[in-house]
Amino acid sequence: MARQPQHVPLFHRQIRLVKMLPAHWHDEVRIDLEVVSLDDCPPYQALSYTWGDQTDTQDISLCDEPFGVTRNLFAALRRLRQPDEARTLWVDAICINQKDNAERSDQVFMMKQIYSQATEVLLWLGDRLPGGSPSVPLSEGPIRDQAQSYSLLCAQADELATTTVVNSTEEEALVAFAVFNILSDSQHWPAKRVFSLNEKGGLMVSAACSAAWNLFLRLTRSSWWYRMWVVQEFVLAKTSQLIIGNISAPGTLITRFLDSQDQHVSASGCCHQYSTSWKMDESFRNGTMEFRMLMWGFKVARNIYRAADDRDTLGSLRTTALVMRYRQASVPRDKVYGLLALVPGTSLKPDYDIDETEAFARTTEVIIESDRSLMALVGSRAPSLRSPSWTFQTDVEGVEDWYYENTFRRIRFSELFSASKGLALRYRRNGNALELLGFRFGSVETLLGTFDEADGLREWESRATTEEGSYTRGGTLKDAFWRTTLRDMVISADGPDGAKRAIASDFVSYQVVRRWMVAKDHSERVSLEQGCVDFENLRRSIAVACRYQTFFISDGSLFGLGPNVQTGDEIWILAGGHVPFLLRPHSSGASEAHQNTYTLVGDCYVHGIMDGEAVEKTAILQAVRLI
Known part of the structure; x- marks a missing residue:
């Protein structure tokens, strides 16, 4: 192959491939580039990795010229080259001209083809497990044969899991992968070699496996698991392998782990009684909750991609963006661009020439137009000086991992309401403002605080139902209260989107969960749980409805739940909205230029108006402007 300049121009459906020249461990890393067409189905492997610190680089030889790559990529390239023959790879940092925004946009748009056409995707977790001691020597040399490594893992998994000293x-990598393999098999979880049961009947790490378990936890803390791009890179792969240093294991460990979780420790799993959060040993819970959350993202992405042609499933840009926004990306817009390959047919295209505000505004517009509803605005909004309040947001750090799953469920369940019943969506983008139609229903008058599970909702109830009486919209205050704290929804496998509307008979189970929340005695908790068939569904339903939510009372004495609520926030029914919205008057709203101008606080639940009750034939719609 003739040598070429580092980055010659690319034409339609062309990509560059890295040709790694054969070398030994201490030799210079030397690479050539080749331009090919995806239409010709060239053979290559694609690398999935994290960039790391982009200011900390190491030079390689690219077409006989020095070229800086991050240390993590350098380590991967050194491991991947072979002593006797060249290796052909696709590596984004080298194959895409990162200084050319137009090329970046075009190549990102082709990510689905690039990763799905690769013969294999190499999932590089790092040169060693994170958090290790420098005294443990780095094993040198190329990656060992995967079949050989994996047969060793399977044959000696239980022995490796009881390892106490590594040299x-x-x-370290072998032991960590061995534990991962044990967790991924189809065995019931209490029977797995690495677990035993504590006095509550919950899972805990076996004392004999504690050292190996800690190595597995270090594996789960590799930055690879947290990166946005890796999700689609894994999901799109024909086959894949996980690599740490010179040890590899099949990427099917991930899918097997997901299947094992679903079958055994999900809410409907056969081993769920051993894995409820209050029963689990603290060391097990703290070590696995974050990783299980990250793996949940892989599961949802896999389901989204498989169901991409079914409009009644998870396969939407909105759902995908919501699930993945907690992941990390070098630039914020990649939290959207990094998942477009999972959502075929979207009209959104990567564009690195526009600013971040415009990128997220376009994303929100595309979602609104695709959904023909205002579901894109559902969810709490973090105050931002960078972007309008109505645009898609990615800055959601600083909360517990299960926050994301609860938020995801709460937003999905919102589609079962119809607060603006009969009012068709009408919207217009005007610069950085989103103009909608709707009417002001009321405002927030009293705040009762944010949810505290340990309190068991007693503080909310004591302040909201100080006296016996009727609720403004019908029924009793007590009935309105318990339904509000469930958002009138109960998690159920029989319902659409995994939930059904609450019915009167659910109150019995609700009361059991309330007593369980405040119970101090372990035996009392066990008795309450075992005596209630729907216990777990009701417990999770309260968590989904109330976590990070504030209970409020409106100026019309209606009960509600919403995020980041302040007294004086206005409750609006917006045309095309499944739920009411909390809008905060703009600080300059008194001036004529800013009349009916608001920032979006988020959606809310207001008991008694969720099914269109507030919409009247005589209701006069007003223009409202969100900034």
């Missing part, structure tokens, strides 16, 4: 980074 190299290679041994």
Whole structure:
């Protein structure tokens, strides 16, 4: 192959491929580039990795010229080259001209083809497990044969899981993968070698496996798991392998782990009684909750991609963006662009020439137009000086991992309401403002605080139902209260989107969960749980409805739940909205230029108006402007 300049121009459906020249461990990393067409189905492997610190680089030879790559990529390239033959790879940092925004946009648009056409995707987790001691020597040399490594893992998994002393980074990786393999098999979880049961009947790490378990936890803390791009890179792969240093394991460990979780420790799993959060040993819970959350993202992405042609499933840009927004990306817009390959047919295209505000505004517009509703505005909004309040937001750090799953469920369940019943969506983009039609229903008058599970909702109830009486919209205050704290929804496998509307008979189970929340005695908790068939569904339903939510009372004495609420926030029914919205008057709203101008606080639940009751034939719609 003739040598070429580092980055010659690319034409339609062309990509560059890295040709790694054969070398030994201490030799210079030397690479050539080749331009090919995806239409010709060239053979290559694609690398999935994290960039790391982009200011900390190391030079390689690219077409006989020095070229800086991050240290993590350098480590991967050194491991991946072979002593006797060249290796062909696709590596984004090298194959895409990162200085050319137009090329970046075009190549990102082709990510689905690039990763799905690769013969294999190499999932590089790092040269060693994170958080290790520098005294453990780095194992040198190329990656060992995967079949050989994996047969060793399977044959000696239980023995490796009881390892107490390791002498190299290679041994650390072997032990960590062995534990991962045990977790991924189809065995019931209490029977797995790495677990035993505590006095509550919950899972805990076996004492004999504690050292190996800690190595597995270090594996789960690799930055690879947190990166936005890796989700689609894994989901799109024909086959894949996980790599740490010179040890590899099949990427099917991830899918098997997901299947094992679903079958055994999900809410409907056969081993769920051993894995409820209050029963689990603290070391097990703290070590796995974050990783299980990250793996949940892989599961949802896999389901989204498989169901991409079914409009009645998760396959929407809105759902995908919501699930993945907690992941990390070098630039914020990649939290959207990094998942477009999972959502075929979207009209949104990557564009690195526009600013971040415009990128997220376009994303929100595309979602609104695709959904023909205002579901894109559902969810709490973090105050931002960078972007309008109505645009898609990615800055959601600083909360517990299960926050994301609860938020995801709460937003999905919102589609079962019809607060603006009969009012067709009408919207217009005007610069950085989104103009809608709707009417002001009321405002927030009293705040009762944010949810505290340990309090068991007693503070809310004591302040909201100080006296016996009727609720403004019908029924009793007590009935309105318990339904509000469920958002009138109960998690159920029989309902659409995994939920059904609450019915009167659910109150019995609700009362059991309330007593369980405040119970101090372990035996009392066990008795309450075992005596209630729907216990777990009701417990999770309260968490989904109330976590990070504030209970409020409106100026019309209606009960409600919403995020980041302040007294004086206005409750609006917006045309095309499944739920009411909390809008905060703009600080300059008194001036004529800013009349009916608001920032979006988020959606809310207001008991008694969720099914169109507030919409009247005589209701006069007003123009409202969100900034």
